Amino acid sequence: MVETAASIDDVWSWLEEIPDPEIPVISLVDLGIIRGIRWHEDTLEITVTPTYSGCPATTVINFEIEAALRAKGIEHLSLVRQIAPPWTTDWLSDKGRAKLESYGIAPPQVAGGPTRCPHCHATAVEKISQFGSTPCKAQWRCTDCLEPFDYFKCI
Amino acid sequence: MSVQGLIRLGDNTLILGQRLSEWCGHGPALEEDIALANTALDLIGQTQLWLGLAAERSGNGQTADTLAYHRDAWDFRNLLLVEQPNKDFAVTMMRQFLFDTWHYEMLNALTDHIDPEISAIAQKSVKEVTYHRERSTDTVIALGDGTDESHTRMQTALDRLWPYVGEMFSADEDDLMDMAALRPKFDVHLSETLQESTLTQPESDFFHQGGKTGARHSEHLGHMLATMQVLPRSYPDAKW
Incomplete structure (x- = not known):
């Protein structure tokens, strides 16, 4: 049922297309909050770091990553929150x-x-x-x- | 690692965040309103990290939300300072300045904590708190060294809140670090700021205590919790 797993480079380019919900002119990748992408067996693991600890966009960002990757056919997805090292501009x-x-x-x-x-x-x-x-x-x-x-x- | 120590930090940021959010839509100027709401947002975000870790470590099925919404006043472990009412803008900003000055030094020290998860939260939080302290310091100076009216109000605010300063440096075995050790750095920033503000530091070293141990909260906390907790207590299964 599953064809070849998406390459890590493909996933980066997909995430590059997701705009920041509050500053839509830049992408999540531009913002520097995607800290890692890797396959763990058949699960795609995306490591995301929050910008500000209370920023309400963080939740929206997780939804958008999930929606975008599901649309690309990713079935098993895990979003990992990483707070250290803390996000920096x-x-x-x-x-x-x-x-x-x-x-x-x-x-x-x-x-x-x-x-x-x-x-x-x-x-x-x-x-x-x-x-x-x-x-x-x-x-x-x-x-x-x-x-x-x-x-x-x-x- | 003491779960109580984590709860103390999370309760400080939760209660002060809730207090500051009371200003939303009522600030004396649009910029001040936005700044207070932003500070509240950072503090509530930090609360999710501290209480989230406390819940995980307690291992009894608690979450950050159950700790925030399903405890009564006597189970809270925040400093008495942060539960004091907003009163006027002078009291709010003086309270913020005193808290930020302590909070900044405390988080800086915790970045070296042996527990990597505690250190991570401190590293994240101190970046935000650096901005909080910068703003509250600037505001205390501007209003202290301002008009006769603003000066009088800032001095009154300092005198009113001074008896709540000492509790920040009281220490016991539940703390994540030696809070008393923070006092010298706190005093340096305090006296520099007060001097520039033309405000006078009160002489008394008496202080109220009972907030961080939960033994004797002020009457203000219960009223605040009634407002903060009414929805999840009325509808326990409500989801955001």
Whole structure:
């Protein structure tokens, strides 16, 4: 009944197509939360790490992984939650960072704040609040074009 | 490993998370409302990790949900500080600052814990708590060194909450670490922040206790639990 098991590379490319539920411009793979994919006998095991411990998107993400892989014919699936090492924005892909900025969200910076406004690219920016519309974002403002924008916090 | 020690940490984050969520839709400014709700969300997320591990270790069929919703006040092991009512924004932010300052040092120390699961939760949580502490510190400074009105309210809040600080550093064998050892680092951050805030640290070293042992919670906890637990207690099989 089962044909050849899907290759690990295939599974990565399928997950690459699943958008983050709150920031749909980047994929789950771009976000860096898929920590491992492996076959354990006839069960496909996906290791997922949460971004923020209370982020409600985590549950939705698990549903979406399951739905996408079932649609590809995966019958036995196991999702493993891994919290250590904790997720870090260092795991965001370069592609993901570029997509965030073109979407209007300043990508995370080690310095702790955005380097420039994602709208007009001016470097004169100021913090409004350490917290924003989702756990992973802070609110900043460009003092040049005066537009507020989201900044993806560096953790 | 002491299950009680895990429950203490999970109950702190649960009760403070629930308290902060009372502000949702009532914050003094949109940004503050969002920040309080975000902090509450992080704390409830951490609760799922701590109480989840406590339930697993107790091995009697408990889950994080049964621990949160099917215990009464006398079985809770949170600090008295976190169950204190929100009152005004000054009291809420002073409570947050005092808790965050302790929580940050405590989690940092726990990242080296010998138990890998405890260390993992601490490593995850401390990243979030770093942001909490940064914000509550900034807010205490801005309001302490603000207008006459905000200064007076922040000093009143500090005086009111001061008798709940000492319990954070009381220690017994159920704790996951030596809580008393955290005091020097706590005092450094506290005095630096208060100095910049132009607030005066109270002199008394008296403190209320009975929260983390469950011996003597304040009357506020029961009222809060009545609200928090009503749905799962009325409909025990309800699923999210």
